[in-house]
Amino acid sequence: MSAALSDGPTDAPTVVPVKADSDVVRVRQFVRDVALAARLSLVDQTKLVTAASELARNTLVYGGGGEAAVRVVQRGAVTGVEVVFTDSGPGIADVDLALTDGWTSGSGLGLGLSGTKRLVDEFDLKTAPGAGTSVTIVKWKR
Amino acid sequence: MERIPILQIGDMLLVSIQVDLQDHTAVMLQDDLSNRIVETGAKGVLIDISALEIVDSFIGRMISTTAAVSRVLDAETVVVGMQPAVAITLVELGLTLTGVRTALDVDRGIRLLRRSVEVPIGRGDVTSDERRLE
Numbered sequence: 001m002s003a004a005l006s007d008g009p010t011d012a013p014t015v016v017p018v019k020a021d022s023d024v025v026r027v028r029q030f031v032r033d034v035a036l037a038a039r040l041s042l043v044d045q046t047k048l049v050t051a052a053s054e055l056a057r058n059t060l061v062y063g064g065g066g067e068a069a070v071r072v073v074q075r076g077a078v079t080g081v082e083v084v085f086t087d088s089g090p091g092i093a094d095v096d097l098a099l100t101d102g103w104t105s106g107s108g109l110g111l112g113l114s115g116t117k118r119l120v121d122e123f124d125l126k127t128a129p130g131a132g133t134s135v136t137i138v139k140w141k142r
Numbered sequence: 143m144e145r146i147p148i149l150q151i152g153d154m155l156l157v158s159i160q161v162d163l164q165d166h167t168a169v170m171l172q173d174d175l176s177n178r179i180v181e182t183g184a185k186g187v188l189i190d191i192s193a194l195e196i197v198d199s200f201i202g203r204m205i206s207t208t209a210a211v212s213r214v215l216d217a218e219t220v221v222v223g224m225q226p227a228v229a230i231t232l233v234e235l236g237l238t239l240t241g242v243r244t245a246l247d248v249d250r251g252i253r254l255l256r257r258s259v260e261v262p263i264g265r266g267d268v269t270s271d272e273r274r275l276e
Contacts, residue, residue: 025162028196046196046227050235053198057165115199115235 013069018059027056027068038072038081040141047119048139054116055085055135063087063133080140088132146171148178158190168204179215186255187212192223202237209242218258222251
């Protein structure tokens with residue numbers, strides 16, 4: 001599904017490792033820079049960066065670390081910013097449950113995935129028990 | 143390791159977060175603040191987040207917990223300076239910082255704290271300004 005999120009020429013993604021606490025901040029800063037360059041509005045930048053922060057933390061805490069790939073994407077005349085978070089952790093057994101508001105597997109507020117989904121325009125979750133997790137998000141320029 | 147400074151002004155503690163908060167820095171701030179409230183007997187805590195470009199669920203939870211812990215330690219917390227884009231994002235994310243008092247800027251925050259220290263919440267609706275007029 002993620003291939004269909006974008007149909008135009010795109011830049012090669014820049015990969016930011018997510019291995020430590022400080023990397024979550026680095027992902028935020030890098031996504032902010034790319035969103036700024038793609039000329040997203042301040043509110044949209046803030047939503048995308050916040051979503052990226054949530055997912056980077058998930059990658060670190062639940063996925064045992066991984067990476068974030070950030071790039072500018074095109075769909076027709078519309079520009080957007082895509083971030084793909086990948087880990088090779090335990091995966092998520094029940095995706096529908098994980099996307100339910102209020103559900104949490106740990107010490108979180110249960111806003112993680114469902115709240116994050118509301119902040120972005122595209123949200124694609126690929127996971128299976130034992131097979132890791134990959135989450136793709138896109139915010140389009142309005 | 144980064145540490146957020148806590149300033150004491152009279153019976154208030156002032157924290158201005160000027161860095162992009164790492165999770166452990168946020169946790170450390172929460173611990174430091176609780177300790178300083180007990181050490182100083184501060185009645186109010188002002189947290190300035192005007193330099194924060196995002197507040198995600200972790201930082202939001204840190205703010206809520208800090209306010210709750212302060213209250214248990216007999217101090218009121220006011221969070222000031224949230225950027226509009228941050229407020230919009232927080233609400234959409236589903237975080238409303240229930241139980242956290244907010245003010246638009248440091249000046250208003252200090253006034254709010256002064257009032258609540260003089261007239262603790264739950265002990266009448268008379269504000270300090272009104273009392274002065276009487």
